Amino acid sequence: PSRPLAAALLALVALAGPAPGQPPEAPAEAEPPAQPTSAEVLEAAAPSDWRALDPERTLYVELPGGRVVIELAPEFAPRHVENVVKLAREGYFDGLAVLRSQENYVVQWGDPKAGEEGARAMRTGKAGLAAEFDRPIARDGGGDLPFTPLPDGDVYAPEVGFTLGFPAARDARSGEGSGRTWLAHCYAMVGAGRGDTADSGSGAELYVVIGHAPRHLDRTVTLLGRVVRGMEALSTLPRGTGALGFYEDPSEHVPVLSVKVAADVPPAERTPLELLRTDTATFEAWIASRRHRRESWFLDPVGRIELCNVPLPVREPPAPAPDAQP
């Protein structure tokens, strides 16, 4: 966030050249100004546009199909994040199972014997927590949570955009507004399954969105993170044939080999990842490049974008350049 917006945008526009397939003298009001493609935005991004995952706030879920990397969202769900970290550290999840895979909805894992004889005991974690459906836009120490808004509206919320790398909604309307903000149920978001009461979830059972964003769940379940790598190990699991996509026979359960906090995994075994920051001029250029797709395949870019259609770039950290400036 160190580069002024205008300079960054100019640099990116310079990279782009004339938009493909467009007449050089198209009237300015008929077409938006030339913008870089998504690939060009990423190529032009500075090292400071990327952030590394915090290993204390990252989970590795090991499945037979591979590792799922989850970034936790302590700013939105501090109690649930603390609880899930405790549960992971006491080995609570290790050897549990994926219980549910519902087409175009969610995959969910937990204790197959939860609430029954033989249920796994918790030592430091808790089985129920007060809900964290939303939170104040204002931070305790003063100032608001960062928020990069999207300009095209939303069906479910007064305003949507990105906060600290997560898709979020908020109600900052003066007067009638609630002053609250909340995470949005986009693809790959992770939430804490619950029963019929608001305080019956804890993170001991977790679900991941694998279909079209079920935004009607916003503020109805606590979201606590997002899968940033390895979605395919969840999304390609066989669908359960029972009600709500639950596997009907325990033999169908997919083992959760372990869930670990990345900081507890030897550095050589970690998955080093960087995410594009969402509070930068580069991210604004990224959004612009997704609203107006300049790749030649897109014949008539729509010029609008919906929250859950903005991809959040993830990369392996690049090797340091030998001639890098200090």
Added chain:
Amino acid sequence: PSRPLAAALLALVALAGPAPGQPPEAPAEAEPPAQPTSAEVLEAAAPSDWRALDPERTLYVELPGGRVVIELAPEFAPRHVENVVKLAREGYFDGLAVLRSQENYVVQWGDPKAGEEGARAMRTGKAGLAAEFDRPIARDGGGDLPFTPLPDGDVYAPEVGFTLGFPAARDARSGEGSGRTWLAHCYAMVGAGRGDTADSGSGAELYVVIGHAPRHLDRTVTLLGRVVRGMEALSTLPRGTGALGFYEDPSEHVPVLSVKVAADVPPAERTPLELLRTDTATFEAWIASRRHRRESWFLDPVGRIELCNVPLPVREPPAPAPDAQP
């Protein structure tokens, strides 16, 4: 569509009883009127609220993971539907392959050798067709296409709703409006892959949406149908590791055993399905039940819904009741 709206809604409300978890004397302006749950809407539906698939406009795609049933949309893409039916009838697709499975996007099948030596020849079908990105709202014979609108707006289009069982958008604004309507890229929609030009698709290569609705593709590719049964045979395929989710090695290709028009399959081998009509009072009640979820799990129903979050009910036809009235 034979029952008056008010009568149908009253009947459904009578079924519902008091909304769960709501005080009996809640002020009318604070809460919407009591409405039935989704299950209650379907229970109360009349036989005439359902329609059978037309076997002449239904495709069976046979994959190793099972049968995928596609309803074609000749009102929106008559040329593409005609061409795909011709290709299916000449056996063009039989033995081709799923070439691409891209996480949170699409699965696509076609000829692995398309455009190369050894490409499969077409006999009656065509390799390129004029695009069918949208069409007039007005029908040739007079009157408009039926359209059941959604009340909560849309990020991409002036108006969205349902036409003939498909999620659709339209621009019926007086004056500035285009008077056009088009299918929307919701989960399970089927489109005709194309190259860089608008007329380079034909239906010889087909894709299905398996992730969050890529609505930015609306009016940029020709949509020609929707998977109404068997999505899991597509959505759980291993993701391709190449660019755009293409399988990198031909050994990874998933065989397309055959694609047949349902009418050409012996009746005993067909998949009999009925779909809830989208131009009825029951369907309006269905939408209402999805906007205000009355099931007790939903603590604070959002009262809004987005186009691609409206499920389109499909069922096996019920056995005729022994005492059915003539």
